[in-house]
Structure formats: structure tokens, C-alpha cells
Amino acid sequence: MENFTFWSPTEFVFGRDTESRTGELASRCGAKKVMLLxxxxxxxxxxxxxxxxxxxxxxxxxxxxxxxxxxNPTADKVYEGIEVARRENVDFLLAVGGGSVIDTAKAIxxxxxxxxxxxxxxxxxxxxxxxxxxxVVLTIPAAGSEGSGNSVITNEKTLQKISVRYxxxxxxxxxxxxxxxxxxxxxxxxxYGIVDMLCHIYERYFSNTPATELVDGYSEAIMRDVMDxxxxxxxxxxxxDARADVMWAGTLAHNGICGVGxxxxxxxHRLEHEISAIYDVPHGAGLAVIVPAWMKFCAKRNxxxxxxxxxxxxxxxxxxxxxxxxxxxxxxxxxxFYHDLGLTTSMRELVGTEPDIDAMVKSLERNMGKVxxxxxxxxxxxxxxxxxxxx
Amino acid sequence: MENFTFWSPTEFVFGRDTESRTGELASRCGAKKVMLLxxxxxxxxxxxxxxxxxxxxxxxxxxxxxxxxxxNPTADKVYEGIEVARRENVDFLLAVGGGSVIDTAKAIxxxxxxxxxxxxxxxxxxxxxxxxxxxVVLTIPAAGSEGSGNSVITNEKTLQKISVRYxxxxxxxxxxxxxxxxxxxxxxxxxYGIVDMLCHIYERYFSNTPATELVDGYSEAIMRDVMDxxxxxxxxxxxxDARADVMWAGTLAHNGICGVGxxxxxxxHRLEHEISAIYDVPHGAGLAVIVPAWMKFCAKRNxxxxxxxxxxxxxxxxxxxxxxxxxxxxxxxxxxFYHDLGLTTSMRELVGTEPDIDAMVKSLERNMGKVxxxxxxxxxxxxxxxxxxxx
Numbered sequence: 002m003e004n005f006t007f008w009s010p011t012e013f014v015f016g017r018d019t020e021s022r023t024g025e026l027a028s029r030c031g032a033k034k035v036m037l038l039x040x041x042x043x044x045x046x047x048x049x050x051x052x053x054x055x056x057x058x059x060x061x062x063x064x065x066x067x068x069x070x071x072x073n074p075t076a077d078k079v080y081e082g083i084e085v086a087r088r089e090n091v092d093f094l095l096a097v098g099g100g101s102v103i104d105t106a107k108a109i110x111x112x113x114x115x116x117x118x119x120x121x122x123x124x125x126x127x128x129x130x131x132x133x134x135x136x137v138v139l140t141i142p143a144a145g146s147e148g149s150g151n152s153v154i155t156n157e158k159t160l161q162k163i164s165v166r167y168x169x170x171x172x173x174x175x176x177x178x179x180x181x182x183x184x185x186x187x188x189x190x191x192x193y194g195i196v197d198m199l200c201h202i203y204e205r206y207f208s209n210t211p212a213t214e215l216v217d218g219y220s221e222a223i224m225r226d227v228m229d230x231x232x233x234x235x236x237x238x239x240x241x242d243a244r245a246d247v248m249w250a251g252t253l254a255h256n257g258i259c260g261v262g263x264x265x266x267x268x269x270h271r272l273e274h275e276i277s278a279i280y281d282v283p284h285g286a287g288l289a290v291i292v293p294a295w296m297k298f299c300a301k302r303n304x305x306x307x308x309x310x311x312x313x314x315x316x317x318x319x320x321x322x323x324x325x326x327x328x329x330x331x332x333x334x335x336x337x338f339y340h341d342l343g344l345t346t347s348m349r350e351l352v353g354t355e356p357d358i359d360a361m362v363k364s365l366e367r368n369m370g371k372v373x374x375x376x377x378x379x380x381x382x383x384x385x386x387x388x389x390x391x392x
Numbered sequence: 393m394e395n396f397t398f399w400s401p402t403e404f405v406f407g408r409d410t411e412s413r414t415g416e417l418a419s420r421c422g423a424k425k426v427m428l429l430x431x432x433x434x435x436x437x438x439x440x441x442x443x444x445x446x447x448x449x450x451x452x453x454x455x456x457x458x459x460x461x462x463x464n465p466t467a468d469k470v471y472e473g474i475e476v477a478r479r480e481n482v483d484f485l486l487a488v489g490g491g492s493v494i495d496t497a498k499a500i501x502x503x504x505x506x507x508x509x510x511x512x513x514x515x516x517x518x519x520x521x522x523x524x525x526x527x528v529v530l531t532i533p534a535a536g537s538e539g540s541g542n543s544v545i546t547n548e549k550t551l552q553k554i555s556v557r558y559x560x561x562x563x564x565x566x567x568x569x570x571x572x573x574x575x576x577x578x579x580x581x582x583x584y585g586i587v588d589m590l591c592h593i594y595e596r597y598f599s600n601t602p603a604t605e606l607v608d609g610y611s612e613a614i615m616r617d618v619m620d621x622x623x624x625x626x627x628x629x630x631x632x633d634a635r636a637d638v639m640w641a642g643t644l645a646h647n648g649i650c651g652v653g654x655x656x657x658x659x660x661h662r663l664e665h666e667i668s669a670i671y672d673v674p675h676g677a678g679l680a681v682i683v684p685a686w687m688k689f690c691a692k693r694n695x696x697x698x699x700x701x702x703x704x705x706x707x708x709x710x711x712x713x714x715x716x717x718x719x720x721x722x723x724x725x726x727x728x729f730y731h732d733l734g735l736t737t738s739m740r741e742l743v744g745t746e747p748d749i750d751a752m753v754k755s756l757e758r759n760m761g762k763v764x765x766x767x768x769x770x771x772x773x774x775x776x777x778x779x780x781x782x783x
Binding site: 002003004005006007008009010011012013014015016017019211212214215216218219221222223225226229230241242245246249250253258261262 | 394396401405410603605606610612617621637640641644653
């Protein structure tokens with residue numbers, strides 16, 4: 002195990018009707034004027050936003066709406082939000098939604114208090130010194146942003162999708178997590194979320210750090226349960242307990258607890274970011290395409306953890322089979338799982354055209370440099386091969 | 393799953409040489425004068441305390457020593473510490489040790505800022521409103537107090553050993569955790585710690601709350617790994633990776649992550665507290681005696697979780713066996729595990745005399761009322777029976 006620091010100060014308020022406590026939680030953070038960030042109209046129509054506004058009013062907290070945040074959130078929207086936050090003198094950002102809304106709130110939190118262009122905190126040109134406080138009411142379990150110090154923003158001008166990690170600044174103060182709010186998610190959105198949270202664990206699980214039995218063991222347990230609950234939700238989308246497990250797993254997958262003491266990988270996420278940046282497909286859908294291809298590429302180059310994954314997570318019986326067969330069966334079962342979720346594992350099918358792999362590799366090189374990941378360090382030619390394997 | 397709030401704001405700084413960062417961490421908490429709490433002379437002789445004092449001095453932090461804290465820490469020592477903290481105007485409590493030292497620091501943290509007798513916060517006569525900040529350099533992985541909001545203090549005058557939980561006040565600000573510091577622990581102290589942390593998980597695992605697959609799954613993974621690493625440490629006490637797993641597991645066992653969404657039990661801890669309060673035996677040694685007896689008592693009354701524990705944690709093969717046999721085998725393997733650790737499962741052997749069960753039950757009734765625990769709610773007669781089964 003390597004040295005690590007684990008600090009997860011977010012207060013998770015989990016369960017039925019917990020959104021009614023939003024005002025009280027914001028008030029405890031000293032909020033006087035809240036910027037209420039959200040996506041489309043569903044949170045309005047479902048009555049969630051009205052309930053949250055009432056809960057803020059009851060605590061004497063003023064607010065300003067900031068809606069219309071789209072999936073794969075953009076730098077333009079962040080600039081717009083920074084202007085609103087300054088003009089309206091808000092002192093607290095309340096994200097009501099999933100990763101896109103939360104990540105936009107985090108980007109505004111970095112950009113609003115300073116004259117530095119926020120994008121410089123993403124492209125590596127500057128380091129943030131401060132951030133506004135962010136709170137969350139989670140409606141889509143997927144990105145794990147409610148408990149992480151991460152934020153991913155797409156810059157349409159430069160076609161860059163960049164993820165940053167500033168845990169000391171960006172961990173939300175609180176996250177309200179009511180599994181009931183996720184029951185009406187479309188099946189494909191539930192599936193994307195499940196693929197995403199599982200991948201947050203893979204990125205940490207597939208590591209060359211030796212002696213990580215403890216963290217591997219509980220990571221495997223979380224992956225197994227998410228896969229079980231995912232199957233329940235295909236046929237019982239309003240199963241509260243399955244929704245609750247998936248929601249809590251999404252947080253554990255990305256708050257760092259599954260990565261303690263390990264060198265993490267993150268190649269799959271970076272490979273995927275190029276797909277969703279160029280073709281604007283859902284991040285989870287892109288991961289379902291990339292992960293099996295990445296695993297196939299790594300199978301011969303570094304089989305150890307893939308073998309363990311096949312047996313301990315995908316329940317492959319190793320008896321009488323060699324390593325290659327075991328890993329291959331594990332990957333095949335993972336592909337079946339994605340198909341059962343209604344997702345494709347073909348990039349061509351996903352983007353509906355012949356993908357421009359040259360453009361993806363070029364962009365990858367510009368964003369990430371010459372080598373990607375750690376489990377198997379990938380050259381740009383390796384990345385090209387993985388994209389081809391994902392076709 | 394039940395509604396829950398999970399808030400674990402402690403910064404865990406884990407790994408080799410991390411104690412050299414103590415001064416920096418205390419400084420970040422605004423410490424100007426630190427009360428340095430510790431137990432016997434081993435931390436002095438090993439050079440740990442000198443290293444920590446140097447690290448404080450480097451940050452311009454003044455300190456006052458407060459040593460001599462014994463296992464099963466006492467109210468008398470807390471009163472003494474409160475006086476010192478006030479007289480010396482300390483603004484930060486730094487506990488260097490295990491649960492006894494940390495719990496004493498927490499009790500002083502509650503008592504020093506107020507005129508209310510600190511013991512009233514333990515016996516339920518008063519609720520604390522504030523607490524001084526506490527930091528930790530952990531040397532004994534066991535109690536999990538480095539990440540918990542709990543504290544256990546024994547009052548020798550009243551023969552009461554009482555545990556309190558004030559998570560909003562008592563979670564340490566930081567916990568420095570260097571597994572190397574635990575390599576020289578005597579084998580029996582390592583064993584007591586392992587028994588204690590496992591029991592912190594049992595107390596949460598054995599619950600009647602339905603639909604707890606996720607938390608049960610990762611709790612089982614942690615228990616299995618601790619038992620594996622415990623066997624390694626019997627023969628390789630300086631195995632860094634085994635020490636590291638045990639140390640991190642001790643924190644996860646008691647920071648609440650294994651109890652989210654569940655009604656917890658805590659009968660075994662309360663039954664044990666009477667033994668160690670009267671006979672001053674180590675808490676972990678008392679638990680090794682009580683837990684198997686408690687499990688045997690519960691086996692027929694509420695078999696479900698004991699069956700799952702036997703199969704998923706104690707690796708009992710259920711094929712061809714009925715529930716009773718499976719549970720019985722699971723408990724038998726747990727007893728073997730305790731014996732392998734060098735511990736007795738006989739209360740008579742532990743206390744070296746015929747235990748005064750009447751006195752224990754009487755004290756239990758006074759401290760805890762009429763019913764104990766949740767998995768199987770225990771009457772005082774049930775408790776008496778468990779004590780007899782533990783003889």
C-alpha cells in the first residue's frame with residue numbers, strides 16, 4: 002500500500018424526503034443567497050425545485066435560479082454562471098441534479114471569486130487558491146461528484162473535455178441523497194450512471210500497486226452489488242432498496258475510498274472523453290464502448306488484476322481454465338452485462354457514423370501528452386489500437 | 393436501507409513517516425499551544441514523542457505534556473487533564489496513542505470549555521454544546537477512535553464504563569496513521585485490537601434492517617481481510633502491508649461507513665464493558681469471551697445474519713448442512729480464530745477467578761436499563777445467560 006491522504010468532509014444526508022432539509026443544511030453553511038443550479042424542466046415539473054425553494058425560504062435564504070445546464074456541461078455555461086453569481090452576489094452554490102450540474106457549480110465556484118479565467122484551472126495554466134461553497138441535491142447517481150473533489154467541463158471552442166481534481170476546494174459541503182428522486186430516471190440514464198460508477202471503481206481497482214487486498218476486497222464487493230442491483234432495476238425501476246444501493250455505491254465509487262493507497266489508472270475515462278467531446282454522446286454510453294476494448298488490450302500485457310476481476314467480480318469459475326480463458330470470459334460477461342443494460346459496446350453503433358479516430362487521438366495527445374494510464378501505460382498508438390478494437 | 397447521515401470530516405494522513413507532518417497539520421487547525429497526551433514511556437523511548445515535539449516546534453507551536461494515560465481510561469485522569477488544559481491555556485489536544493489516549497483527549501475536549509461536570513455528558517445528565525479540537529497520531533489500531541465521534545471512559549468511583557457518541561463534536565480533525573509505528577506492539581495487544589475492530593463491524597453487521605446488501609458486502613470483505621492479515625501478523629509482526637490493512641480496517645470499522653442505513657446492535661460491547669470495568673481486563677480480551685457466547689445465544693432466536701456470517705466471512709461451505717450446523721461451524725471457526733490469536737474464550741480463564749455475574753448484571757441494568765441490543769433484544773436475564781455461556 003502506498004502513502005495516502007483521505008479527506009471526505011461532505012455531509013451525506015441520505016434517504017426518503019431528505020430534500021426537505023436542504024434549507025437547514027444550507028443555513029448551517031452560512032448561506033444567505035443561493036444560486037440554484039439545475040438542468041432541464043423535469044426537476045421543476047416533478048415539484049422538486051419548488052420543494053427546495055420552499056425549504057430555502059423557510060430558513061430566510063434568498064436564491065436565484067440558474068437552469069438549462071446540459072449533459073457534458075460546457076465552458077460557455079460556466080462563464081454565464083460566473084457572471085450571474087457575481088451580479089447577484091450569491092454566497093452559496095446549490096446544485097440540483099447529477100454530475101453535469103454539480104460540475105458546473107464547481108467550475109463556477111472556482112471561477113467566480115477570482116479574476117483568473119476559470120478555464121486555466123482546467124487546462125493546467127493556473128492553480129486555484131479558493132472556491133465558493135457548493136451543496137448538492139443529487140438526482141442522478143453516476144458521476145460521484147456529490148462526494149468528490151473532481152469536476153469535468155467541456156470547452157466546445159477547443160473541443161477539449163478536461164477533468165480536474167481539487168479535493169481541498171471542491172468537495173461539496175453537503176449532499177442530499179434521496180433514492181426516490183431517481184426512480185423516474187429513464188432506463189438508459191440509469192444504465193449510463195451504473196456504467197460510470199463502475200468505471201470509477203475500475204480506474205482505481207486496475208492498479209499495479211502491490212498489497213492492496215483490503216481496498217480491492219471492498220471494491221469488489223461494491224462492484225458485485227451494483228451489478229446485482231442494476232439487474233433488479235431493469236425490471237423494477239421503482240425498487241427503493243436497489244435505487245438506494247446504487248446511489249450510495251455511486252458516492253463510494255468516487256469519493257476516494259476505493260482508491261486509497263493505490264496508483265490509479267484513468268485511461269478509460271480519458272479515452273472516453275474524446276468520444277463524448279466530439280460526438281456529444283453520454284459519458285456512460287462511451288465508457289461501455291471503451292472499457293471492454295481497454296480490457297482486451299491489457300489482457301496479455303498485464304493480466305493479473307483482470308484475472309482477479311473475472312473471478313471475484315464477474316464470478317468466472319477458474320477451474321480447468323487458463324488465465325487467458327478466464328480473463329476473456331470475464332470481459333465477455335461484462336459485455337453481456339452492458340448489453341443487458343440496453344447499451345452497445347460498438348463505437349460505430351454508438352456514434353452512428355464512422356468515428357474519426359485520428360481526431361480523437363490527436364485531441365488526446367494534445368490534452369494528455371504522450372502516455373495515458375498506469376495499469377498498462379498507453380502510447381498514442383496503443384490508444385489508436387484501443388479505439389479500433391472498440392469500433 | 394434506513395435513512396442516515398454520514399459525516400466523516402477527519403483528514404487521514406496514512407503511511408510511512410507521516411508523523412513528521414503532525415506539526416503542519418496542527419498548525420493548519422490553528423493550534424498555538426498543544427496538550428500532548430500519551431500513555432506510558434514507550435512512545436518516549438521509541439523516539440516518537442521527541443519527533444512529534446520537533447515537528448510542533450518547527451511550526452512554532454508550544455506544547456505541554458500529559459502522559460500516564462492507562463488502558464480503560466478513567467474519569468480521574470480526565471478531571472486531571474481538564475485542569476491542566478485550563479491552567480496551561482491549550483487550544484488543541486493531540487492524542488499520541490490508541491483508543492485510551494484518544495478517548496481521554498475527547499473527554500477533556502468536552503469538559504475543558506464548560507463548567508458542567510464532564511461525566512454528565514457520559515451518564516446522560518447533560519448534552520455538550522461545544523468541544524475543543526482533537527488531533528491524533530495513532531499507535532494502536534483497535535478502537536477506531538481516530539475516525540469516530542465516540543469516547544469510552546470508566547468511572548472507578550461508580551464502577552461505570554460508558555461509551556458516548558457525539559459525531560458532530562468529537563470526530564478528530566486529523567489522524568496521522570503510520571503502520572510502522574504498530575510493528576513493535578506486543579502480539580497480544582495486536583490481537584486485542586483486531587478483536588475489537590472486528591467487533592465494531594459485527595455490532596453493525598448483525599442488524600435486522602432489511603435490504604443492506606451493499607453495506608453487508610463491503611463489511612464482509614473488510615472482516616475477511618482483517619482475519620487474513622491477523623494470521624500473517626502472528627508470524628510476521630513487521631509485515632508492513634498486513635499492518636497497513638489492519639490499521640485502515642480499524643478506521644473503517646468504526647467511522648460509521650459499515651453502519652450506514654442500519655439499526656446497530658452494540659450488545660456485545662455493553663456486555664463486555666461490565667467485565668473490563670470490574671476486572672480491568674483488556675477490552676479486546678473481554679470481547680473474545682463475549683462475542684461467541686452472544687452468537688450462540690442468538691443462533692436460534694435470529695439465525696439469518698449468523699448464517700450469512702458463517703458462509704461469507706468464516707467460509708463455511710453450506711452444502712449438505714442445515715442452518716444450525718452452518719451457524720455452529722461459523723462460531724466454532726471464530727473461536728478457533730481467537731485461539732489462534734492466543735486469546736481465551738473463557739471468562740473464568742480471562743479474569744482468573746469465578747466472575748461475579750450478579751454484579752455485572754446489576755451494573756448493566758443500572759447503566760443500560762432493561763433491554764440491550766437490537767439484533768436480539770436482550771433482557772437482563774438473557775444477559776445473565778450469556779455471561780454464564782461465556783464462563
